[in-house]
Amino acid sequence: MSRRAVQSRIARTAESLFVDKGFEETTVDEIAAAVGMSQRSFFRYFASKDEVVLDSLARLGEEMAERLTARPPEESEWDSLRRSFDPIVERYADPGCREHDAALQRIVDCSPRLFAAYLGRLDRLQRTLAEMLLHRAACRPGRATDVLVLRATVGGAFACLHATMTHVMAEPEAFAPCLDRTMAALRPAAV
């Protein structure tokens, strides 16, 4: 069985345990036993207990980066960022994905430690996207780009995304309209 498949099997097992007992209350030993492997082997597939939950976020991040590269260079940064959020919007549109993601989000929100790790991943993703946009701006001649403002812009777009996600989690509402509303409200004046 491929590494990817084993990871997926572990993740599914672990997540159902987390839903049942909570993240902190579930030990790695229990997960390993439920999967049918030693604790040591668990750590060969995931660097930490956190990563079991945050792994899907990493894959979503890669997808977002791909979407960003696919955007036309002349598009405004803000609109490109909005489009790179589309994978999340699409996942939310699929009821199966939405249920699963909501369960994960609930697990993350219930553990401060895990939630912090989640924010750490989000921050790294922001750096990646900012770097990509910086590179894109450098290739396109014209007015000089302000690195500082660009990074803040990426952070602002993610703030919209984050606010929307927590808001939609609390009271079920359509995702895309909320995201569009916040991103319209915070859109930088300089295009």
Place this chain on the structure above:
Amino acid sequence: MSRRAVQSRIARTAESLFVDKGFEETTVDEIAAAVGMSQRSFFRYFASKDEVVLDSLARLGEEMAERLTARPPEESEWDSLRRSFDPIVERYADPGCREHDAALQRIVDCSPRLFAAYLGRLDRLQRTLAEMLLHRAACRPGRATDVLVLRATVGGAFACLHATMTHVMAEPEAFAPCLDRTMAALRPAAV
């Protein structure tokens, strides 16, 4: 000796150890021994090793909250937030504070785990300030406030702050102008 004083003594000792050996490489036992107390007593003053470093951030957060309450209710949220960031600007103006804060920031940046915890605290602070602004808006009659947009706005302001801090850490530049530049660029259109 007061609790506060003991905490401060532990923090000073721990920070110098962190600077020397790094955060992860310094054990709680070492810190406790350097201070001259048992490990158990260390945990009576700080709930975790992280908190030794993040404690000063908590106090700064309280100061920011105080500044925000002191702002006039009719002021725009964006400007009020900018003013609540003043304590950071002021600390940066004092060379002694700047050196100390920069050292702390370097410690935090070097440990992904600690950095994540730092982001977690920042997020909680954002929720607090958003709650305060929401309450302020509710008291003031007039047009209804969009909770979602308000939260995103707070997140956007913090994105400016965060971008500025990391930028100024990398290449020494005056703090206030950078912060003002980003916050001018991301200022929401609706006042």
Place this chain on the structure above:
DNA sequence: GCAATGATTGACAGTCACTGACACATACTG
């Protein structure tokens, strides 16, 4: 068909953050 090789695994021991329980000492209060 078989041996060498490399990857995967379990078992075990060890480190470190953190917690609970208990005993002891000091200082304040009636």
Place this chain on the structure above:
DNA sequence: CAGTATGTGTCAGTGACTGTCAATCATTGC
């Protein structure tokens, strides 16, 4: 002086994570 609150050390225990070693298993070359 008895009682109580508070701060402390000691000890044992849990749980995440790591290093090491030996066994197993599949692949490759001959």
